[in-house]
Amino acid sequence: MIVDRSALDRIIAAGGFIGAPTGSAPDANAIPIPKEDADLAMDAAACIGCGACVAACPNASAMLFTAAKVSQFAKLPQGQPERYRRVKAMVRQMDFEGFGNCTNHGECSAACPKAISLDHIAQLNRDYLKSTLRADRRIVSEIGAG
Ligand code: SF4
Secondary structure, eight states: OOOOOHHHHHHHHHHSOOOOOSOOOTTTSSOOOOOOHHHHHHHHHTTOOOOOOHHHHOOOOOHHHHHHHHHHTTGGGGSTHHHHHHHHHHHHHHTTOOOOOOOOHHHHHHHOTOOTTHHHHHHHHHHHHHHHHHHHHHHHHHHHHH
């Protein structure tokens, strides 16, 4: 079977990265991270982008994939500066690509070879909601300042 994964790659290109200066690798213990957060991030980062979740979903939703790629940074300090911009951009690209909406069937997680949890979809939804509230607050403050 051949899978065209280019739509998933475009979701990553929309925001599934952190902006960091290049250079030599920092020490692994330079930024302390609670073990629980590191474990959650590593669980999300296990996603290999295979697309089995999309294929298994009756809605052809890419929510589990996108959620894993959002969640792998949401718990880490390195992911914070672009956290809300990231989730908005990735969800926008996911919608643009024509994937279906998530209606919590759970087929994605059951089919996932890396056992990515539905909890990551909850994380994405929380971050997306916060990103819209932050935008509203900024608009309100800009109107107030103007
Ligand atoms: S099935 Fe699992 S590993 Fe594959 S893209 Fe979806 S979330 Fe990632």
